[in-house]
Amino acid sequence: MELFHATPPNYEAAARCFRAAADAGSGDGLAMLGLCQLEGLGMPADAEQGRVLLKQAAARRSALGRFQLGRALMIGRGGEADEAAGLTAYVAAAAMGHAEATFNLANCLFAGVGCIPDRLAAKSLYLRARALGCTLRPQGVLVKRSELESVRALAERFADPNRMFFLVQERQQELAQAHAAAPTRAAQDGAGDAAKTRSLRQAGWLAAGVMAAMAGTLGQYLRPTSRDAGPTELDF
Known part of the structure; x- marks a missing residue:
């Protein structure tokens, strides 16, 4: 994460770390790898495969994975948009104490x-x-x-x-x-x-x-x- 948020960021090195963490069973590592692939950060962009990785991270009970999956579902990145499923992903992440997911869930309920x-x-x-x-x-x-x-x-x-x-x-x-x-x-x-x-x-x-x-x-x-x-x- 230090590499990912560095100034300037080193996305390629960060992506390698995320892949190693994902291979070791880390749900958050898999979520970040999915985000990198979704956005083309440090690797070729592949929105569909990125969304697949986010689904896998969510299945591993990663709050970060569930939050990012919710975002992808809401805006239709890597597949069709599904607002109801996106909302469910936000609820799942918010229940785990993810702050931004809680904020996005509030936005959805408000609007x-x-x-x-x-x-x-x-x-x-x-x-x-x-x-x-x-x-x-x-x-x-x-x-x-x-x-x-x-x-x-x-x-x-x-x-x-x-x-x-x-x-x-x-x-x-x-x-x-x-x-x-x-x-x-x-x-x-x-x-x-x-x-x-x-x-x-x-x-x-x-x-x-x-x-x-x-x-x-x-x-x-x-x-x-x-x-x-x-x-x-x-x-x-």
Whole structure:
């Protein structure tokens, strides 16, 4: 890694070290070798083979491998893009305490990339990433005073590696149920008029999506909105 980050970097020598580490069974060494091959650093670029190596590193339980595999899946490097699989790779790396993977997972949840938007969870994960040492900062993300307690409590829950998958999945299921319930109610209200029913169903989906993106949790979606004291000074 010293060779890789040197000024100037010696990618060829670094790649040889990564290959030796990978041959010795190092998951992180295999991940770095895959990254070098993906990007053509110190060796000829071969994005497809690089992605294969990242998958192998992820299978060896390398947090770095899972993070880099998530990036490749998200942007379609070395194969087709798969946002849902990329999100899963980020969750796996974040559960192992990888700071940048935690930050990227928060980005995905905030924007709804590969998932239903969950901004409350995203804000909690930004805090978690900060605690893990990530120096990246989200742009334009504020925590409302009414959200502060929930965000901090969620950040503590996300710190438990055994609960990361469960929490993300549970919250996504709640949001999916909220989405599904909205058009059902709209259809019942307009049962006597097919055209009106279709219109209400579409409006219900849109409203559910907007509310879910704003609130990020089923509980807030079901509660009426209220006045808030404004953003906190919480530092991500």
